[in-house]
Amino acid sequence: MTANADARREEIAKRYFRLADAGDPAIVDLFTDDAQMFYPKFGYARGKAQIGAFAGGLGRGVASLRHDVDGFTVISAGDHVVVEGTERGTTTTGVEFPDDKSSFGLFCNVFEFEGLLIKRVHVYVDPDFANTHTQGVEWGQSVQADVAAL
Numbered sequence: 001m002t003a004n005a006d007a008r009r010e011e012i013a014k015r016y017f018r019l020a021d022a023g024d025p026a027i028v029d030l031f032t033d034d035a036q037m038f039y040p041k042f043g044y045a046r047g048k049a050q051i052g053a054f055a056g057g058l059g060r061g062v063a064s065l066r067h068d069v070d071g072f073t074v075i076s077a078g079d080h081v082v083v084e085g086t087e088r089g090t091t092t093t094g095v096e097f098p099d100d101k102s103s104f105g106l107f108c109n110v111f112e113f114e115g116l117l118i119k120r121v122h123v124y125v126d127p128d129f130a131n132t133h134t135q136g137v138e139w140g141q142s143v144q145a146d147v148a149a150l
Helices: 003-022 025-030 049-061 133-150
Strands: 033-039 043-047 062-067 073-077 080-091 104-116 116-125
Touching: 003 062, 003 073, 003 080, 003 104, 003 116, 025 033, 025 049, 033 049, 043 049, 049 104
Parallel strands: 033 116
Antiparallel strands: 033 043, 062 080, 073 080, 080 104, 104 116
């Protein structure tokens, strides 16, 4: 693929986030029919129907979501586009995220393309938007307190 194809794939990856933020079901049109998606605590979705169902399910817990598309770090290599960035939003229970104490809104998505369609995307993010799972990170809070005391 050429540098022009790399730029087009990067734009498609950014469009994915814009459509996700809008809750637009047209997001599935960016994928191949046999696409695969991985999301922490969810697992794998295979094919457009499962990917669409996953997107709808995530939307039931998130009232609003916004990715800082202009602040993304985007790297292209062969058939892959890697996007690192931040996201903000509100859960359906009214909790705003991130809290910037133990959740920071950081994510990384790895896209694999087939032509100009997404064949695979693996999402790396903490899905605990409301920061209700604190037990697993309590050790980090004590480390932060120890560092702050230095």
